[in-house]
Amino acid sequence: MSDQLFNAITAAHSAIRPKVPVSPLQPSSALSATLGCGVLLKCEHLQPLGSFKIRGATNKVRLLDPEARRRGVTTASTGNHGQAVARAGQLAGVPVTVYVSAATAAPKIDAIKAQGAGLIVIDGPPVEVELLARRQADDQGKVYISPYNDFDVIAGQGTTGMELMEQAPDLDAVFLSVGGGGLISGVGTVLKRLSPKTRVVGVWPENSPCMLRAMEAGRIVDVQEQETLSDGTAGAIEPGAVTLSVCREVIDETVTVTEAEIGRAMRLIAQAEHWIVEGSAGVALAGLAKCAPSLRNRKAAAVICGRNIALETFLRAIEL
Numbered sequence: 140m141s142d143q144l145f146n147a148i149t150a151a152h153s154a155i156r157p158k159v160p161v162s163p164l165q166p167s168s169a170l171s172a173t174l175g176c177g178v179l180l181k182c183e184h185l186q187p188l189g190s191f192k193i194r195g196a197t198n199k200v201r202l203l204d205p206e207a208r209r210r211g212v213t214t215a216s217t218g219n220h221g222q223a224v225a226r227a228g229q230l231a232g233v234p235v236t237v238y239v240s241a242a243t244a245a246p247k248i249d250a251i252k253a254q255g256a257g258l259i260v261i262d263g264p265p266v267e268v269e270l271l272a273r274r275q276a277d278d279q280g281k282v283y284i285s286p287y288n289d290f291d292v293i294a295g296q297g298t299t300g301m302e303l304m305e306q307a308p309d310l311d312a313v314f315l316s317v318g319g320g321g322l323i324s325g326v327g328t329v330l331k332r333l334s335p336k337t338r339v340v341g342v343w344p345e346n347s348p349c350m351l352r353a354m355e356a357g358r359i360v361d362v363q364e365q366e367t368l369s370d371g372t373a374g375a376i377e378p379g380a381v382t383l384s385v386c387r388e389v390i391d392e393t394v395t396v397t398e399a400e401i402g403r404a405m406r407l408i409a410q411a412e413h414w415i416v417e418g419s420a421g422v423a424l425a426g427l428a429k430c431a432p433s434l435r436n437r438k439a440a441a442v443i444c445g446r447n448i449a450l451e452t453f454l455r456a457i458e459l
Contacts, residue, residue: 148297169411177438184446196223198295218247225254265374287319297325316422318372320382327389342426368418402459
């Protein structure tokens with residue numbers, strides 16, 4: 140599958156333009172001085188709608204056949220993926236229905252509505268919402284677009300890795316937060332092919348290490364989660380997720396971070412770059428900060444995956 144996935148990423152890299160712009164890879168002199176290594180920030184928070192999710196959604200929608208476009212698509216989301224599918228559908232003239240958990244942050248629900256999608260709110264955890272949305276799509280003859288359990292979506296997310304290699308082919312490590320594993324599966328596939336020396340580091344909140352526990356067990360397992368600032372990576376993994384085998388293949392190192400470490404990383408970015416970012420972006424930088432002593436005089440990138448966070452949540456986070 141690695142050859143097939145890499146080829147799909149290569150195709151997506153040109154095909155999703157100009158709907159998805161190339162995001163900057165910005166060196167941070169302030170963070171480099173603080174952490175003692177060369178720090179570069181992959182600015183996915185500057186994408187349309189403020190998240191990398193637009194990549195996978197755009198790639199999936201572009202590959203739909205005419206009948207699937209007519210019927211419309213269904214998805215489930217904790218926020219960013221739903222917004223991305225809604226926007227991709229709107230631009231392509233494809234009707235979109237998004238299922239969300241009632242626990243989804245209100246600003247993210249409002250943002251999905253603003254993209255013109257139909258919204259169905261379910262009182263249940265994210266994985267149950269995903270399974271219900273998939274069943275409903277099957278019953279209605281619609282394509283279901285998973286946030287991560289779909290090779291077309293993974294290929295779209297993998298274009299982040301293609302850009303990294305064009306912007307800084309000499310990276311020693313790349314740090315990515317991990318939820319369902321779509322982003323790191325795509326980026327890791329690219330790095331393994333184009334820069335095997337670059338370490339692919341997956342970072343999880345201690346409060347929600349679902350894919351990490353699945354990787355350790357070799358199968359999807361139940362994980363007792365706690366509330367986390369990284370709501371974008373929270374939630375159980377769908378049974379049979381294709382990302383599990385890819386993550387086990389491409390991830391070189393794993394790191395977990397506390398809520399306090401996530402909050403400190405979010406504060407570091409705000410102080411150094413004057414950016415407000417969401418918890419999942421803080422996770423990636425927190426992982427880099429934790430590993431910084433082993434990266435002295437080396438160059439590492441953190442993927443700043445999104446900015447969609449309520450102001451009150453951000454302010455609470457940076458006080459941790």
